[in-house]
Amino acid sequence: MTEAGPLLAVQGIRKRFGDFEAVRGLSFEVRAGEVFGFLGPNGAGKTTSLRMLMNITRPDAGSVTFMGGPVMDRRLVGYLPEERGLFEDATLIDTLVYLGTLRGMSRADARAEGKRWLERLGFTERLTARLNTLSKGNQQKVQFLGAVIHRPALAVLDEPFSGLDPLNQELFLDLIGELRARGAAVLLSAHQLTLAERLCDRLLLIANGAELLSGTLDEIRLRAAGGASEEVKLELRRGAGGGSGDPVAAVARVAPGVECRAGEEREGLVTLDVALPAGSDLGPLLAELARAWRIERISTSALSLHEIYVRAVRGADPAAAAAPLAPAGEPEAHHA
């Protein structure tokens, strides 16, 4: 594997069950240090694809290469399947030691690492408790630990957030973020699109076993918008030091040629409407405005991942199109 090469490369994989083609020529790559979102509606072929990547089932066609080779070193991969469970009568620490040793760890290392993780997640007093005494959410934490205890280079997580309460979802976001921070690649399948939006560096959206959209979130937004501009509405207040200058001119300095209109100033508050090309980076614009103004409120007409997902999937699946559409294109508010 070269330095810049993908950790996992999937090329044209297909899988058929009788007359039904579950996966139709999917191709994608996952790189070290990124979270790759693998999204799609129920029955889109996500789990079947992940099972092929993990060599649990074999593709009818196509190839999967890991670190440039055709054989996946199971010690370097962690897998949290959608269809998951635990040995309910086993203890927490025994389960982690077992799963660790299956991934090539020594018993001592697996015990030490398992103990460290369990203590960190608040199970200090329950190391030798049986798994069937834990709540579903806590069992899911142990399942997650079982998938990553051996510090894999690639973690394949199929619906890791399902069944978790918001606090535990945040915990899992942090844990997955930590995997990425230490250079691991994470292949994530999830239905919680707001979480995926926050976490994923790149995304692949599939339906009926085939690719619909792929790329970074901005690239996907750009494509989903079909070239239309993105409306950004800002409320600016003169700062204590006194705002100065024309906000329209400030916009023109960083984004020349874009359509921009300022409203009347009322009690020190100015509204600004900017029509940016879809997928534009708002960072430079905000930085320029913040030099003279305090940004009180921003709203944007940029499509959320949820909206992109619904539109794309309904476009690809006529049956889904019959369902009522959720309000789309409504500005999503962010407080500064």
Added chain:
Amino acid sequence: MRSRFREWVPVAGWEIKRMLMRTDFVVSTLLVPVLLVGMSFVVGWIKARDAKRVRAIAVVRYDAAGAVTGDSLPPLAGYRWLTPRGDSASAEALAAVIKRGGKGAVEGAVLLPAGFARGDTVRFVVQREGAGWKSRVERHVATLARLERAAGHPVGVAEFAAFTDTIRTTERVADPRVGTSGADRAAALIMAVVLVMAVFGTNMYLAIGISAEKQSRVTEVIVSAISPQSWIDGKIVAYTLIGLAQPVIWTVGGVVAAMLMSWTLPAALNPWTLGVFALYMLIGFVFFVSLFSLVLATVKDLQSTSKLQAYLIFLPMMPFMFLDTAIESPDATWLAVLSQVPAFSPTLIPIRVAMGGAQPWEVALGLVLLAAAAWYMRKAAGTAFRVGMLMYGKELTLPELVRWSKEA
């Protein structure tokens, strides 16, 4: 690629650990030797008590006129003869006394007419049918009758007794073979029975062990970490050790019990034969565990174990149908052929060896075929598990079996 050894060893260790945590397994394994040793103490105590016990038996002898003579019988170890007279010597009076029973009471009575040695009927009075003392006393009276008959002939008692001497014989074995002593034959039969018991006993635990991951939905996690073949190999190793541990512990318990009961252990066991028996038992057990693993790998849970498995469980018992022939004609051609079938060889070949009916090449060929069959079964079990492992919540259908066999 990581060595298979490092993959299946944790699986085997995990299965053994989980089995040792099962109360029913530990109890059933340890209970048998504890019971055997406990029973040996009880039997030993009863025997010691019996050895000290002296039975009181009433002896009533009549003269030719039918009057009670007051004579007794010659002494017999463990028995005390009482000689009632008058009314108490009648069969009815004796029956009443014997019926009452009680500690130190008269246990029975024997009434001997004057012509008991010439065909007159000897009457016994017993408390219940099947009294243990009766046959012993009957033999004693029969000896007395023979002596009385001899006294009526012009031969001495000693000469007459010589008439009943047994003959002396010697035997020359034209085709001597090792390992055919009575002890070897007993060992072969015991091993066959123990193998069948062990297979039966292990089958339930194996079913639990094979279907456990499927039922607890851990299958995908396991086979994403190791190959399905390593997974099934670990199970086969674990359940072979678990299955054989029970008979080994039971045998040790039996030997200890036998020693406590002062039974003489056979000294004529041939080490070479014992080695062959042990090899057949070990590889035979691996074969059966692999065969059942193959069947169990296709089921989704314990409740849906197929009829096929129910029939297969009787496979190790089938050779017992040919046991008579194996003992009487161990070198019969059809039996020689049948004993090469892997499902039958672990029991039939050791028995034929002990009966002197199996040539060394047959023993070697049987072992090779058995080992090859065990190897194939474990591979087939691995394939069946790989293809069928994601079969949750649905029954196995014929089209699926066909699809699996294609994939295998």
